Amino acid sequence: MKIVIATKNRHKFTEISCSLAGIEGISLVSLNDFPNAPDVIEDGETFEENAVKKASEIAEYIGLPAMADDSGIVVDALDGRPGVLSARYGGPGLDDGGRNRLLLGEVRGVPPQGRTARFVCVIAVAFPGGGHHTSRGECAGCIADEMSGTHGFGYDPIFFLPEYGKTMAEIPLEEKNRISHRARAIEGMRTILAGMTGGTG
Ligand code: IMP
Numbered sequence: 001m002k003i004v005i006a007t008k009n010r011h012k013f014t015e016i017s018c019s020l021a022g023i024e025g026i027s028l029v030s031l032n033d034f035p036n037a038p039d040v041i042e043d044g045e046t047f048e049e050n051a052v053k054k055a056s057e058i059a060e061y062i063g064l065p066a067m068a069d070d071s072g073i074v075v076d077a078l079d080g081r082p083g084v085l086s087a088r089y090g091g092p093g094l095d096d097g098g099r100n101r102l103l104l105g106e107v108r109g110v111p112p113q114g115r116t117a118r119f120v121c122v123i124a125v126a127f128p129g130g131g132h133h134t135s136r137g138e139c140a141g142c143i144a145d146e147m148s149g150t151h152g153f154g155y156d157p158i159f160f161l162p163e164y165g166k167t168m169a170e171i172p173l174e175e176k177n178r179i180s181h182r183a184r185a186i187e188g189m190r191t192i193l194a195g196m197t198g199g200t201g
Contacts, residue, residue, distance in 0.1 A: 001025060001026055001027075001065060001196075001197060002027050002028075002029055002064050002065070003026060003027070003028055003029070003064065003065045003066065003067050003125065003193075004028075004029050004030075004031055004033075004034065004058060004059070004062055004064050004065070004066040004067070005017060005028055005029070005030055005031060005066075005067050005068075006031050006037075006040075006054050006055055006058040006066045006067060006068035007030075007031060007068065007069070008031050008032055010030075010032070012069070013030050013031075013032075015177070015182070015186075016028070016067070016069070016123075016186060017030075019183070019186045019187075019190070020186065020189065020190055020193065023190065023193050023194050023197065024194075024197060024198075025197035025198070026193055026197055028067075029064075031058065034061075034062055037058055037061055037062060038057065038058075038061060040053060040054045040057045040058065040068075042054065042070065042084070044070075044084060045084065046084065047070045047071065047072065047083075047084060047120055047121070047122040047136070048070075048122050048124070048134055048136070050070035050084060050122075051068050051069055051070040051122040051123060051124035051134060052068075052124045052126060052132050052134060054066075054068035054070070054124070055067055055068040055124040055125060055126035055132060056124075056126040056130075056132060058126075059126045059127055059128045060128055062128075063128050064128065065125055065126065065127050065128070066125070066126055067123060067124065067125045067126075067189070068123070068124055068126075069121055069122065069123045069124075069182070069185065070084065070121070070122055071086070071119065071120060071121035071122070071181060071182060072084055072085070072086030072087070072119070072120060073086050073103075073117060073118070073119055073120075073154075073155045073159065074117060074118050074119075074120055075103065075106075075107065075115075075117045075143060076114070076115075076116045076117060077106075077107050077110045077114050077115060077116075077143075078103075078106055078107070082099075082103070086099075086154070086155070089102065089103070090102045096153065096154055096155075097147075099154075099155070100147050100155060100157055100158045101147075103143065103155070103158060104143070104144075104145075104146065104147070104158060107143050110143075112142070115142040115143045116140070116141075116142050117140075117141055117142055117143050117159065118138050118139060118140045118141065118181070119138065119139045119141075119155075119159065119168075119180065119181040120136065120137070120138050120181055121136070121137045121138075121180075121181040121182045121184070121185040122134055122135070122136045122137075122185060123135050123137075123185045123186060123188075123189045125189065125192065125193070133189075133192045133196075135185045135186075135187075135188030135189040135191075135192060136185055136188070137180070137181040137182060137183065137184025137185030137186070137187070137188065138181050138184065139179060139180050139181040139184070141159050141160050141161045141162065141168070142159075142160050142162065143158055143159070143160065144157075144158050144159070144160040144167055146158075147167075147169075148167050148169065148170060149166070149167045149168070149169025149170035149171075150169060151168075151169045151170065151171065151172065151173055151176070152168055152169045152173065152176055155168075156168035156169035156176075157169040161179075
């Protein structure tokens with residue numbers, strides 16, 4: 001079975017396709033092989049809705065099963081924000097640093113026990129004609145008092161991992177890729193795909 005990875009981001013394609021490599025009966029192709037595929041608008045209220053919407057619209061358009069993900073950071077003290085708005089939190093004028101400063105300001109004064117947060121990633125595989133499966137991965141931590149670290153991207157510099165005593169941006173990328181929400185969601189998807197094809201995973 002051929003599955004289209006519904007992202008034009010080469011980094012994401014490489015991460016997902018490397019992690020899902022070797023499942024018997026599955027081959028993965030990039031959305032870059034389908035330059036006219038539409039850009040799907042991510043207007044869902046949950047990570048699941050967005051991932052399923054992206055995967056379904058691409059599967060319908062291309063006529064092959066498609067896989068898509070949606071991810072972000074959920075902060076308990078902010079009633080779950082930024083959530084599905086993570087990439088565009090604070091509006092289009094902000095970069096990653098600006099979004100991190102905004103979030104730090106919003107939780108200023110919140111005591112350590114109230115600063116819990118998690119990264120969430122949902123991966124969906126959808127089929128032309130209907131039907132889908134999803135896999136959710138989470139990584140728990142809390143919001144630091146200030147930014148630190150230079151690895152990773154996005155909210156990594158303010159995401160503190162108590163078991164490491166460091167932010168996500170201070171641990172090596174290989175370690176992040178072992179414990180991250182994305183790694184966990186991909187692992188679940190590996191099991192789903194292996195079950196679908198009867199492969200060994
Ligand atoms: P998307 O899933 O590519 O739409 O990404 C959503 C947004 O969530 C990103 O732009 C980042 O701001 C944030 N995000 C998702 N995963 C991570 C991560 O591993 N580290 C830091 N930020 C992340």
